[in-house]
Amino acid sequence: MATLRDVKVGESCTVAALKGAGAVKRRIMDMGLTKGTEVHVKKVAPLGDPIELTVRGYELSIRKDEAASIEVVDVHKVEEA
16 A cells, blocks of 8 residues: 555545554644544655644644655645636
């Protein structure tokens, strides 16, 4: 299954599952990245880390390692107005 780390800039997706356990998983959930949440990838830093997202109407930056633990579905390109 694809992970959030695989999603390209300008694409959106839906969170399917969170891998891992413990404090890291809890922190990701506390940031609003839960199953069924729509996520848009806004930009990626020049060296690839961190990744800037739009989640539930706010901006959020996460590390590549965190993004790799978030499984996603329904990846699609979003046209900017």
